[in-house]
Amino acid sequence: MTRISLTVDGARVSDDVEPRMLLVQYLRERLGKTGTVIGCDTSNCGACTVHLNGSSVKSCNVLAVQADGGEVTTIEGLAQDGQLHPVQEAFRECHGLQCGYCTPGMIMQSVDLLNTNPNPSEQEIRVGLEGNLCRCTGYHNIVKAVQHAAGQGATS
């Protein structure tokens, strides 16, 4: 067991974890952060995407011990003071989700995408979300949601 201490969604947490424990397992099983989900085990689907020290990571591809001392933001910590993040709002406005399983990861990746490129083209959005799979929406309205969040006036 290894002791780790980190900040998750603004709260300081500390636990003994097995060195092999994945960050996503730590979030879900130890912290109850079940808003972040597991979709594939092979880092293809991106459902488990969170932010680690300000950048998006697939939390099934990061060991919990690698997050030691770091700052993690999950979908549950994205809204501030009861105000949805503009990307969350945009996903609802543009019907960018159906079953909602990919949505936490898709939103976290979209936030990271817009942090890096605040005014992306459609193609840049599509490439920027390439690591996140959705089986429901056909991506059409997800792209629209990101455009909407970028202030490009898109609606579904």
Added chain:
Amino acid sequence: MTATQERPSDEVEREIGRDRRRKEDQRLITGRTRWTDNITLPGMLHLAMVRSPFAHATITSIDTSAAKQATNVVAVLTGADFGEELGVCINAWPITPDQVTPNHSPMPSDRVAFAGEIVAVVVARSAAEARDAAELVDVEYDELPAALDLKDAAADTVLAHPDLGTNKSALWVFDSGEAGTGGAVEDAISKARGDGIVIEREYRQQRLIPAFMEPRSVVVDPTGEQYVMYSATQIPHILRFALAATTGVPESKIRVIAPDVGGGFGGKLQVTPEEWIAWAVGRRLGKPVKYTETRSESLVSGHHGRDQWQKLTLAAEKDGTVTGLKVELLADLGAYVAIVGGGVPVLGAFMFNSIYKFPAYHFAVQTVLTNKTWTDAYRGAGRPEATYAIERLMDELAAEVGVDPLEVREKNWIKHEEFPFTTVAGLEYDSGNYEAATARAKEMLGYDELRAEQAARRASGDRVQLGIGTSTFTEMCGLAPSRVLGSLDYGAGGWEHASVRMLATGKVEVVTGASAHGQGHETAFSQIVADRLGVAFEDVEILHGDTQVAPKGLDTYGSRSLVVGGEALVKAADKVIEKAKPIAAHLLEASADDLEFAGGRFSVRGTDQGMAIGEVALATFAAHNLPDGVEPSLDSEATYDPVNFNFPHGTHLCAMEVDTETGELTMRKYVCCDDIGNIINPLIVSGQVHGGLVQGIAQALWEEAVYDDAGTLVSGSFVDYLLPTAADTISFEIDHTTSPSLTNTLGTKGVGEAGTIASTPAVVNAVVDALRPMGVTDIQMPCTPERVWKAIQGAGSGGATEGAAMPHFESGGEMGNQEQPGTSSTEGAGA
């Protein structure tokens, strides 16, 4: 206490037709979700499955001793430990009385029939420890020859289940001559051989995997009087029935909950070995247990879809007027007959004739057992296969006649003034307008301009050729009239149930038996009830997915939720109004005959007297002043059995660019105009169409479940099974024409499967259209760049990819392709 908002219809926008944002989303976008795997109960134990690596083998021994010794392992159990207590997995649709159906134990102890089948279960305090210990279970197998290739299996070369003596499960036949719905197809074909056109093709429907994003998960809690099963399922009600029917637990002792369910697409329309094993372990140990599959387990053991060889003969006159259609299918069931199983191709049986006026039709499907993962419903279930075949054939016919593909379709389709129309398959299409949808789609695509560009590229010998693909589809959905299901030997009905509860605070609880997994029922159903009762959208709460809350239902699949479940809602709401009327009359001191109900309000005709339905609900709750003999409740329920299927249709047009040097495909534009009748929520409809399109496009271009020679699924992870990404796809242009359904109150038609059913042939037709001048007439799906390139290279020798269009029509027997299995069968050829 707030009364229900009055919502006079002349002052407030109707809810139906509004693009309401979804009620569901607030939770889903903030991570406040209840997926089955999120559920943790006190004392919960975790399961890991030990699975066979062999496609077909005898189990000679299972040594669990090492696993049992592992730290924090509670139990290791095999099929032998349970015996009959384990129950069986059932097939609900024996398509013929003599169907050959192997016994399907959730955990066999003598022989495994596909790679991935469960042979032991490990129970431990954590999922990680269970999985570690599963590695310690030592299973000895004697490998047996495996039946893998569908055509070989149909010839009984190797038996998937040696004790059955054959791989042939059932032969299901529909013949219009025998049914009295049309002529004899052989006559039509003979005549066409003499003086008309005969198109003979064989198409492959490759095996697909539903690949819902949420892996399946099951939690069993045996600690209360009712055993509770939480499952990531589309079918909580059917699951409860099946558990009771096969495990000996009274139905009244079983509660099934489908909490948030992350997609299904038919893939969670199943009763699974994993559910049955978790049920048995939970009952045995008396503790809550949870099993969540890995993605690879999901891909290898969750049911697959499609997987047919389609042998097709279309007869026509010289001018392209169709005269007959003969369809002979081989359908791969996999190792077991799943819950719908052979019913999937039968659902397609009525759809090959599609929108065209064939005077003669013959359909036969031979279902076949193999040593591969079982198959069952996947989005569209039988209708995508049918639509693919007929829409490919219509393009071939157009090429033969030498006219535009839309022209030959229009020559043969049912004209809008001919509805209602009884088809050669015996279905009555109530409404539709193929002319209008096609005209709109052509306009959206810029059809004539693109045809001109295509001609210019052909003339200049451009390296990048342009193809335009057409699909004028229809489908039958809204499963289903119970009498029809009964006549087809399906084991249940097709009704749906709803109840409406009028709460004293003015809120309305609506219970539906249609269990959503991403469709947006909570929003769309709220709109329906809000309009019907004249209450505020926000005041309606939709409850579903828990058999203790929603005790009756037949769940969600087959594009049935709105057209069957929605109609049940309407009928239940109407009963509420009927029950409220005498109470309102009493309170208003008027005759019930003088009351009218509109906009949520009972009014006394010719006066300004009236009261809102919420006020009636409150007065009924208090029950201080009700008419004599009237029960103090407005709550009502309804069970609705549809009178017919319904028949959405549409015209889909796809423009594909094909790099003739590399085989690379680029989708240039995709437009569709679907007619799904009246629309409740256009935003939700758009999402259903977009998502459906991509699943259908993915079949055309990317997805295939591939097995190696040993029967191992080699596309067993998302590294290998090619789900499209945002970067692979484009934005779509969609629109609608409206021909309301005449068989339900709201005039709605199903939309959940339409995009998937329509899009696959549109894409492949576009690719073939681009390459037809080079002699290409077929490319086997998925149309990978390699296959496209090979088709171009091989065009000089007949234009077909290997394995795609083989000559095999010489036998002429009823099911010739089983009698003479193709020796060059190429499962996954060219992949």
